[in-house]
Amino acid sequence: MITFYPGPSRLYPQIEAYLGDAYHSGLLSMNHRSQPFMKMLSAAIAGLKEKLMIPEAYEVIFVSSATECWEIIAQSLTSRTSYHIYNGAFGKKWKEYAHKIHGRAEGIAYQLNEQPQWAPRKDTGDDILCLTHTETSNGTAIADSVLSSLRASFNGLIAVDATSSMAGVALPWMSADVWYASVQKCFGLPSGLGVMVLSPRAAERTKRIGEDAHYNSLEFVLDNFRKFQTPYTPNILGIYLLGRLMDSLEPVGVTAGVLTRRGAGLYGFLAGQGFELPVREAACRSMTVITVEAERSVVAGLKAFALERGIVLGNGYGEKKETTFRIANFPAIPDAEFEILKECLLNFKTANRL
Numbered sequence: 371m372i373t374f375y376p377g378p379s380r381l382y383p384q385i386e387a388y389l390g391d392a393y394h395s396g397l398l399s400m401n402h403r404s405q406p407f408m409k410m411l412s413a414a415i416a417g418l419k420e421k422l423m424i425p426e427a428y429e430v431i432f433v434s435s436a437t438e439c440w441e442i443i444a445q446s447l448t449s450r451t452s453y454h455i456y457n458g459a460f461g462k463k464w465k466e467y468a469h470k471i472h473g474r475a476e477g478i479a480y481q482l483n484e485q486p487q488w489a490p491r492k493d494t495g496d497d498i499l500c501l502t503h504t505e506t507s508n509g510t511a512i513a514d515s516v517l518s519s520l521r522a523s524f525n526g527l528i529a530v531d532a533t534s535s536m537a538g539v540a541l542p543w544m545s546a547d548v549w550y551a552s553v554q555k556c557f558g559l560p561s562g563l564g565v566m567v568l569s570p571r572a573a574e575r576t577k578r579i580g581e582d583a584h585y586n587s588l589e590f591v592l593d594n595f596r597k598f599q600t601p602y603t604p605n606i607l608g609i610y611l612l613g614r615l616m617d618s619l620e621p622v623g624v625t626a627g628v629l630t631r632r633g634a635g636l637y638g639f640l641a642g643q644g645f646e647l648p649v650r651e652a653a654c655r656s657m658t659v660i661t662v663e664a665e666r667s668v669v670a671g672l673k674a675f676a677l678e679r680g681i682v683l684g685n686g687y688g689e690k691k692e693t694t695f696r697i698a699n700f701p702a703i704p705d706a707e708f709e710i711l712k713e714c715l716l717n718f719k720t721a722n723r724l
């Protein structure tokens with residue numbers, strides 16, 4: 371089976387051997403305060419920071435998912451308003467969760483072919499601006515230049531959901547204070563682990579707020595990770611796999627180059643074959659999640675046609691669930707599978723006289 375589903379997505383092939391190694395290592399039956407566990411955690415964080423080019427001063431913690439990061443940010447990093455600038459389902463869901471937790475979330479929607487903007491208003495420095503780097507639901511992404519100008523015009527912290535781009539895109543770390551992702555997208559790992567990256571400013575605000583009412587209160591989690599421990603028994607297997615994977619990967623700049631070339635090729639192919647691309651502005655297009663729009667019957671027909679040939683396409687999401695499909699351009703998917711996909715799309719067109 372070939373899958374272009376944008377999460378859970380195709381695993382890196384080396385994961386199979388790592389699963390066996392994890393079993394035989396004994397780590398999975400070890401106390402999470404033991405020396406071997408702490409050493410493994412420390413190496414996984416070092417490997418991640420090295421391969422993803424995370425600034426030295428930024429701290430890394432592992433949690434269970436991107437969704438948990440929404441909760442942690444709302445509980446432990448929001449002292450005043452959280453402003454959520456979004457154009458799709460994940461950004462909107464984040465705002466809704468935050469609002470249920472603290473009741474001070476404000477949404478600012480923007481359009482599919484636009485970039486987020488911040489019009490200076492009530493920002494006091496105690497606020498937090500929440501952005502979705504790659505909106506997995508519609509295939510848009512925020513340009514680096516836009517993040518850097520948001521950084522220059524917003525006084526408070528900036529938090530970015532990078533679930534569908536971290537480990538596939540060279541992220542501009544210094545343009546934000548909190549970055550997070552789940553590993554079942556661009557990391558090509560099994561689900562059940564979240565990665566959260568925090569700037570020194572984010573750590574300071576965590577300390578100042580000092581929220582300590584939850585098992586995942588950020589100050590408590592950070593204190594533990596600084597000793598290479600975790601507050602609760604973590605996903606040891608997930609951390610092990612991530613650490614091993616980091617050893618095997620190229621630096622993220624190399625991976626990002628490959629994805630950009632492949633993504634641009636795919637956008638070109640799709641447009642050339644008459645497929646409609648709802649994200650028309652090239653600057654707003656994600657290189658890791660590509661959305662294609664078509665009539666309901668064509669989308670249903672194509673997904674079924676592909677599935678009969680062993681190819682899984684991503685369903686549409688949210689409002690355009692039935693009139694779009696998505697193609698993950700994640701690093702674990704080999705080039706050869708994209709050639710098979712292109713052939714399948716051509717065959718579908720011929721079979722349906724499109």
Ligand SMILES: *Cc1c(COP(=O)(O)O)cnc(C)c1O
Pocket residue numbers: 377435436437438460502504505506507531532533534552555
């Ligand atoms: C997948 C995804 C999430 C949710 O990830 P979970 O692992 O289910 O918590 C959040 N945000 C974005 C942008 C996503 O793509």
